[in-house]
Amino acid sequence: MSEMIDTEELREAIRGVLADRAGDSIEIPEEEGRGLDRALWEEMAGLGWLSLAIPEAHGGLGLGLTHLGVLYEELGRQLASVPALPTMLAAAAIAEHGDETMKARWLPRIAAGDCLAAVALPGEAGLPVLGPGNRIDGAVDHLAFAGVATLLLIPVRSAAGTALALIEPAADGVSVTPRPVVDLTRSVGHVTLSGVAVEAGALLHLDAQAWDALVNHAAMGLAVDAVGGAAALLDRTVEYLTVREQFGRPIGSFQALKHRAADWKVKIEAMTALARHAAALGEAGAEDASATASAAKAYACDTYAAFCGDAIQLHGGIGFTWEHPCHLFLKRAKLSQQLFGSSTVHKERAARFAFERQSAEGDRPAPMLEWA
Incomplete structure (x- = not known):
């Protein structure tokens, strides 16, 4: 198809x-x-x-x-x-x-x-625990769209390893509290699980390869979201540079501003190529899909945030106002840098997978992500 x-x-x-x-x-x-x-x-x-x-x-x-x-x-x-x-x-x-x-x-x-879902992935923070009677206790913080979700997918730790539990927010013992967040285009929430009963059929027992595939999907998704946002803001910025006049001429004709816009164009093209390549490798199940997905997430989200900051400067005084959308792009970019693992986490993950291919003795790296 x-x-x-x-x-x-x-x-x-x-x-x-x-x-x-x-x-x-x-x-x-x-x-x-x-x-x-x-x-x-x-x-x-x-x-x-x-x-x-x-x-x-x-x-x-x-x-x-x-x-x-x-x-x-x-x-x-x-x-x-x-x-x-x-x-x-x-x-x-x-x-x-x-x-x-x-x-x-x-x-x-x-x-x-x-069905609107909110998903967390294993991280360095303590996981909720699946105890006797298949009851879950624990908490997940800063879970994107938790407040509007009709299904929560939460990793839980048990004697058999780490599983992904499907939990409905209306279930007994589930509490979702909205958290303030700088990004005005998305929401996050704190999920508390107190003795939440989960059926055995609502637990997904994933191996390392399956966890990696989900991490790769999440990383790629945020990378291409950054690509779309950066490209849209670049279009807006270039348009502004061509219509805003200073000293009787468009400010986009000034060499310094022209070069800044051109530099960002090159960087955004690079992140576009990397992020789309990560999607293609993930779909193909390629050996370097994990390293590429994490590299794309780190580079694209960091470039997006940096460009948004400069775009505000390039817009001059109007870029600092609430009425102009520049701040929406910047705030979305800053949250994307942290969702499903920070840039530092993904750079380390990309490096570990890259070095693994060069080492005959290296064990497959376990997924390591901060809470989404």
Whole structure:
């Protein structure tokens, strides 16, 4: 099926729909942020975007990471307030590792837009514990879109190892508390689990390779989101440089500003190539998929944040105001640097995987991520 849908045609279709919705402006939310654009989410479901990677047996299109990467990138261009990445992560985990009962229960709901997921991955912080009677105790902080999710995927530690538990927020013992966050286009929450009962059929027991695949997907998703946001802000910045005049001429004609814009163009092209390559390697299951995904996440998100800071400067006084969208891009970029592992974590992960290929004696690195 993936060969039948060209990625560039998909990109044009998604970009056209999102551009028609938003017009030429980006809505500036209030101080509490948008949290969730439910109207957009419902439209995405109606257009089949949430079915892209759902297996055909469960009503989806059966596409892969390259097509999902297009969706993530275009949503990043519009600073979309929807949990596309965590929900597609949930779909991938269920489709690859769930039993038929789990697949039949959740995958059609994800495709229809009825299930919004929040996903955490193993990290250096203490994991919730799966104790006697399959009851979970613990907490996860700063979980993206936890407050709007209808399904939580939480890694838990047990005597048998680390499993991914599917938990409904309405279950007894689950508490989700909103956390203040600088990014006004997304939301985060603190999840507390107190004796939460989970059925054995709601636990996904993943090996190291499966965990790596989820980490790679998450890293790639944030990298291409950064690509979309940086490209959109660059377009806005260049347009501003061509219309803003100083000393009787457009400021974009000044050599210093022209060179700064050109330098950022080169860096954004580089992060675009790396992030899209990470998606292709992840879909192919290539040996260097993990190293490339982590390298893409670290480079793209760091470049995005740095460019947003300079774009505010290039916009002059107007760039510092609440009414201008520059600060929305910057705040989204700063949160993306931390979600699913900081840049330092991903640089270390990329290095460990790269060195592993050169060492005949090296053990496969275990996933190491900070809490999402």
